[in-house]
Amino acid sequence: MRILLFSFIGVAWNLMGGYAKQLSLGHAAYFGLGAYTSTILQVDYGISPWIGMVAGGCVAMLASLPIGWLCFRLRGPYFTIATIATAQVLMLIFLKFRDFAWGAEGTTIPNLGNAPWMMQFEEKAAYYYVILGLLVVALGVTYWLERSWVGYYLMAIGEDEDAAEAIGVDAPRMKRYIYMASAFLTALAGTFYTQYIYFIDPATAFSFNISIEAALVSIVGGIGTLWGPVIGTVLLETTSAMLQSWLGGSAGGIQLTVYSLILMAVILWRPTGIMGFINEQRARRARKNVAGS
Template sequence: MGGRQTRGWLWLAAGITVLIALPLLVKSSFAIDIFIRILLFAFIGVAWNLMGGYAKQLSLGHAAYFGLGAYTSTILQIDFGVSPWIGMIAGGVVAMLASLPIGWLCFRLRGPYFTIATIATAQALMLIFLKFRDLAWGAEGTTIPNLGNAPLMMQFEAKSSYYYVALGLLALGLAITYKIEKSWMGYYLVAIGEDEDAAEAIGVNAPKIKRDIYLISSFLTALAGTFYTQYIYFIDPATAFNFNVSIEAALVSIVGGIGTLWGPVIGTVLLETTSALLQSWLGSSVGGIQLTVYSLILMAVILWRPTGLMGVATEAYQRHIRRRAVRA
């Protein structure tokens, strides 16, 4: 057991070293952009996975918190000159506060009704921000003032700097997930995900646990919204509250393996890399090709490997361990 743990830490250290050195070795701006998208959507998937994976509460409304984080930091920056680093935290707090009434309403429902309710809240927020012309620039949106190389305002000349910010966010999300997974809260979440009524019967306060994990998940998602807005230098309701954000967060987790630490990361690497390459190779000639491939991958996973790629890797590792035990 000790040897396996040591090897695991060595592999983790090697992976971290590769990730840190990657922008120094890869000079292509297009490749760095793909890496940033992978890290960002892996982080969003990790945030979603806390709610949709461990607790199995299929939320498709996380775009609401993505957008709230983006708008909060942008309004503070443009109207009051507040650094996006501070606005990022403020956006997370706003998203957490918004998740309280949203969760109070949506958690009264279960199954597909809960999912539909979360979609409705995200779409309602988008419509509200479309009408806020004076405060939130309405449907036209606005551009972020380009200050050049201004690290204190989260603006950098080199894309590699954005890469390291996204890497830091992903590391934060994974650390929080690992901490929760190994705590009593993680066990309660799994119990709620398996059978909420049975969990409550043995004393688990399911409403409180779901509320608390929803707060954490919404906070992390809002951080991603701030980063994305600063990265593309533009914000409007259609971008900030884009339904595709919610879909991709769920999709990468399902393909990678819901309720696992590394599932969203593995799913994002597969899907985002595939999407980027297909768009660059066939995007101009075959429209929507990446969506077709997404659907095929998702159907294949659901039909043959419902546990996702992490489930496949776990089963292969267990077979390897059993063979070694038999030989020994």
């Protein structure tokens, strides 16, 4: 379940951070907005989380407009720092909204038993198929993007934004559009996760770890590629699960240490990630085949 969830979040992040190469570390903001929107609609108004999921995505899209307008004025590490600050500010705001959003204590989702319309199932397998479906949708969007003029514009912006604007690409507009799409998908993940664990609070919904994980799996797997976030998630989440199984609580911090070592190895050895290495090998074999013929 975690592999599918973080693959989905990674694919959503990759639209912005991979193709347009805008390194955002504040996607927890949209994860949390999606989670809180659907939960408030469900708990206070009895609205189905399926509807709340879409509503949360729309709220995240709308929130991305002023956030993007402010953050896109910055580039490089300054943009990254601004996105981190945005997510942290939202977390502090929801911590203070005790009457509206339950404050620091959070709230539990009412357990209705087997209620598919309310996104509650007796069997965990149902949640597996829900997040699998979301991942397929996100991969479909990415697949279309790669082969459309939008994808080419984004890649041009990622390589050299000034040069892209010089040849007529409206960089601010393109970044705004892809940021909205990335925020929408990330918000869907927030709704799903809240329904899966039956609990929400600001520290969980706006956790900085979500932003880090989304970027990390994409970087390791290969940013700007279709399957990069999925491959990176499989590697990191499997490694994490195996370490927890083998070591338990006997070695605190070992998981983060291994994560750091993997990230450093990828950046130093293959900055393009695992998928970049695979694509390079394919291209090399293709050139050999052409030369041999």
